[in-house]
Structures are given as structure tokens and as C-alpha cells.
Amino acid sequence: MIYVDNNATTRLADEVAQALSEAYEAGYLNPSSQHQAGQKARRRLDDARETILNLIGGEITRFASDRLIFTSGGTEANNLALFGLGKETGGQVIISAIEHPSIAEAADQLRSKGTTIRTLPVNSEGVVQYQSLEEWLGEPTRLVSVMMANNETGVIQPISEIAQICSRKEVPLHVDAVQAIGKIPVNFRALGAAAMTISPHKFHGPRGIGALVLDDQVKLNPSMFGGSQQLAMRPGTESVELAIGFERAIQLAIQAMPEAGIQMQKLRDRLETALSEQLGPERITINGAGGVRLPHTSNLAFPGIDRQALVMALDMAGVACSTGSACASGSSEPSPTLLAMGLDEAVVSGSIRLSLSRFTSEADIDEVAGRISNCVNRLRRR
Template sequence: MIYVDNNATTRLADEVAQAMADAFAVGYLNPSSQHQLGQKARRRLDDARETILSILGGEITKFLGDRLVFTSGGTEANNLALFGLGHETAGQVIISAIEHPSISEAADRLRAFGTAVRVLPVNSEGVVQYDQLDDWLTEPTRLVSVMLANNETGVIQPIEEIAAICRDRKVPLHVDAVQAVGKIPLDFSLLDISAMTISPHKFHGPRGIGALMLDDQVKLNPMMFGGSQQLTMRPGTESVELAIGFERSLQLAIETLPEAGPRMETLRDHLEASLLQELGDERMTINRGMIERLPHTSNVAFPGIDRQALVMALDMVGVACSTGSACASGSSERSPTLIAMGLKEEVISSSIRLSLSRTTTEEEIDEVAKRISNCVKRLRRP
């Protein structure tokens, strides 16, 4: 099977598996225990936090638990941001039209509880339009949340510009950076945002852990209760083993990025070019404009072909890809991102997502292009 669904999840790197196996072998790692073993676990957890914060440009303070809150993954961190941030101010919440369901559906819940939610539109290239934001922020606003890069198209969003507006209006900005971390260089302090979501299983780290990174100005209200861990902001015994896997996978992602980023981009462009050459531009379109994308993501439409049928046909010939967000897979729901971009129905209903990783090879990409072209031609036959 050739795996081109790395935006859904990636393979755990061997070095990360080894680091976690070593940690699991210690046997007793509860950072809240008072004995020496517990103190050792606490130091190791704090070390992992400090490394993650310093790699991503976070604030290193005395209470690191205040600045990097470990969660069970990106979904929990996004929910924690939407429900827990900015509670000192009552008021509306603003998101974009292309957020992951862990933001958009959390916003639906807020709406159901009576919070006004406004949605920034995107243009046909999938870029968030923020012209109205300054105006909207004249009304009391608790939080703005906009993703750094879209999980379906890979399109990189104008976060610096949005952050400048939020800063002027003194409204916290949360950024879902799940797909961007480890794929493009990024620095939390340079972005000057209030909070950021990270999920290491997208960069060859473990599933089951994520984090919400916070600046020193914001206060987080907990969503769960019943423990003093993580300064009560996210109670529950922390997994030192998973935190070590998180730390190691981030170190590796950043170390390999200068070589892997351009290589993935070349392979992705090669894949799109091969498909275009094989099928012609009347049989396929790439869902992007002339804008900046993550280097490893491609969203391609084959008008006239049903996307579910294509993904299934590709699975049968040994290519694992998806129709969009893994959280919506298994359902035939149309992509909210492509709908928000105002694309034609024939494009929306025929689009698939191909996402590479730093381990994807040229041979695999040549083979994927061949298998997709064959499947598309076969499915087109009357």
C-alpha cells in the first residue's frame, strides 16, 4: 500500500518509538507523585515542555505548565481554546469558514448556548478574507480563531495580518497550527498570537497527545475538573511517555525540515504535473490558486468522477488517500472547505486529497500518479 494520507496521520518515526519505549520501560512515571520517582517524572515532563516551547518560539517561564497545556490531541486542544479562552470578556466568537470540525462544531455548541458566532469567508483560492474583521471587533469579542494552514487544500492563511488586527483590538487570537507544525518554519512569538494548537501525530509523533500553547497574557478556563495537574487547567495524570514522543518527533521534524520541506514540495508538484500530463487539464483541476500552500498537500478534482468511488478504487489498487478531513471520512458529507471556496458542484463532488510525508519517495509518487490516472480513466468509461 502506498500511503498518501499523511494529513490524516503519519507513521510513528522509529526514533520516536524508541524514545517512548525507553520511557515506558522506566515503569513508574507519575509527575504528581511525591517520591523520587515522581520527582524524576516531573522533571522529564518539564524538560519535554521546555524543549517544545523553545523549538516553537514559546515563552519559557517558571511555570511551564501555564504556557503549554498537554491534551489528548488537536481536537481537545481546539475545544479547550474555544470554550476556555478569553472568558474575562463576554462577547462574540469569530472563526473562519474553513476551520476543522473541532473548531467549527465547537463553535456550533457555543452558538447553541447563546454565544454569537461570526464566520470570516474565504475566496475561491481558499484564503481567509479578513476585511470585515476590524469592523466586527468593534463589538465585544471573546476570541478569534483562524487556522494557520488548511487540512484539505494546504493553503496557508494570512495569520500575521489577522494577528495585527486582533492585537490592536486587544482580542485573543487562537491559531490551529495542526497541519503546519513541522511542515513550514513557524515561530509562536513572531506570529504574536495568543494560543496555538499542535498535534504530533501529524509529524511522525504519537497519537493520543497534543497541546495548546499559550502566551503570558491569556488565561485559560478549564473544561475538566478534579485534579491539580497542569495548574488545574487540564487535570488528569500526564503521560510522560507520550510527552517524550511529542518532544522527540518535533525535534526530528524541525531538524529534517530544511531538506524535507523542499523535497516534499518537489514531489507534490511532480505528482500534480504527472497527473496533468496523463489526464489533461479538461479532466482534472487542482484546487488552489496562485497562492502559498503547505509543501506536502494536494487537493485535486476529477470532474465527472465520484470522489468516494475514486478513493475506494484507489484503495483496491493499493493507494491510501482520502476525500478530505479524516474526521468526516466514512460519511459522504461534502467538504465544507471546498463549499466555502464557492467551487462548482462537479469539482466538490470529485475532489480527493493527497498528502505526502518526509518519508514519501519518488518511486511511490510515480506509482501513485500511474494508479490514479488508470483509475480515473477506468471510472470514466461508460
């Protein structure tokens, strides 16, 4: 099986597996306990937290420190942000039309409870159109949440411009950076956001842990209660071992990123070129190709082919890919992202997502291109 569904999750890097194994063997205990064993765990947990913050451009000084709240993953971190940031101010919440389900469905819950939700549109390349944002922020606004790069198309969003508008209007901005970390440079302080979500299983780290990064000035209201851990913003006993795995994964990802990013983009372009040559350029559409994309993501449409039939055929042919977000994989509904881009029905219904990793090889890409071409041709004949 050739795996090209890395936006859903990545395989655990060998070095991360080793770090996890050593951490479990070390026998860390509850980091909230006051005895020496507990304090040893606390020191190691805090070391991991500080390392992660430093690597993503968080600021830690004597006078002010950004905070990193460990969660169970990106979904929890996004929910924590949407329900907990700026809560005391009231007002509307603004998101984009292409957010991950963990933002979009959380916004639906807020809407059902009376919060006004406004949605920034995107253009045909999947780039958020923020021209109305300043006017919208003239009304009481609790939070703006826009992802850094789309999980389906890989299109990178104009976060700096959005952050500047939010800053002028003194409205907190949350950024879901789950797909971007480890693929492109991300500096939290330079970004100008109030909060940012990250999750290590997208860059060869462990599943079951994520984080919400908070500017030192922002207030977060908890969604859970029953403990004082993490300044009572996210209570519950922290996993020292998963934090260590998180730390090692982000160290490796950022270390490898300059070379890996170039390599993944070359392989993605090789795949798209090969499919265009093998099938004919008129029989394939690259969704979001006109935008600036993450180096490892390709959303391809084969008009006239049913996306689910193609994914199943590819699975039988030994290629693991998807039709979109893994969090919506049980749904047969067309992609909200592609619909928001205003694409033709034939394009939306015939689109699949291929996402590479730093472990994807040239041989993998050539084999995937051939198998996709064979499956598409076979389905067309039917």
C-alpha cells in the same frame, strides 16, 4: 499499499518509537506524586515541555513564561481554546469558513448555547478574507480562531495580518497550527497569537497527545475538573512517555524541515504535473493552487468522477488517500472547505486529498500518478 494520507496521520518515526520504548522501560510513575520517583517523572515531563516550547518559539524567562498544556490531541486542544479562552469577557466568537471540524463543530455548540458566531469568508483559492475583521471587532468579542494552514487544500492563511488586527483590538487570537508544524517554520512569539494548537501525530509522533500553547498573559478557563495538574487548566495524570515521544518527534521534524519541505514540494509538483499530462489539463483541477500552500498537500478534482468511488477504487489499487478531513471521513457530505471556496459542484463532488510525508519517495509518486490515472480513466468509461 502506498500511503498518501499523511494529513490524517503519519506513521511513527523509528526514532520516536525507540524513544517511547526507552521511556516505558524507564518505568516513570505519576509526575504529581511527591516521592522521589514521582519527582523524577515530573522533571522529565517538564524537560519535554520546555524543549517543545523552545522549538516552536515559546518564551521562557525568569519574569514571564509561555505555557504548554498537554491534551489528548488536537481536537481536545481546539475545544479547550474555543470554550476556555476569554470566557470571562463574553461576546461573540469569530472563526473562518474553513476551520477543522474540531473548531467548526465546537462553534456550533457555542451557537446553540447563545453565543454569536461570525464566520470570515474565503476566496476561490481558499484564503481567508479578513477585511471585515476590524469592523467586526468593534463589537464585544471573546475570541478569534483561524487555522494556520488548511487541512484539505494546504493553503496557508494570513495569520500575521489577522494577529495584528486582534492585537490592536485586544482580542485573543487562537491558531490551529496542527498541519503546519514540521512543514513550515512556526514561531509562536513572532506569530502574535494568544494560543496555538499542535499535535505530534501529524509529524511522525505518537497519537493520543497534543498541546495548547498559551501566551504568558492569557487566561484559560478549564473544561475539566478534578485535579490540579497543569495549573488546574487541564487536570488528569500526564503521560510522561507520550510527552517524550512528542518531544522527540518535534525535534526530528524541525531538524528535517528545511530539506524535507523542499523535497515534499518537488514530489507534490511532480505528482500534479504527471496527472495533468496523463489525463489532460482540462480533466483535472488543483484546488487552492493559486494560494501559497503547504509543501506536502494536494487537493485534486476530477470533474465528473465521484470522489468516494475514486477513493474506494484507489484503495483497491493500493493507494491510501482521502476525500478530506479524517475527522469527517464517516460523512458523505461534500467538503465545507471546498463549498466555502465557491467551487463548481462537479469540482467539489470529484475532489480528493493527497498528502505526502518526509518518507514519501519519488518512486511512490510515480506509481501513485499511474494508479490514479488508471482509476480515473476506468471510472470515466463506466
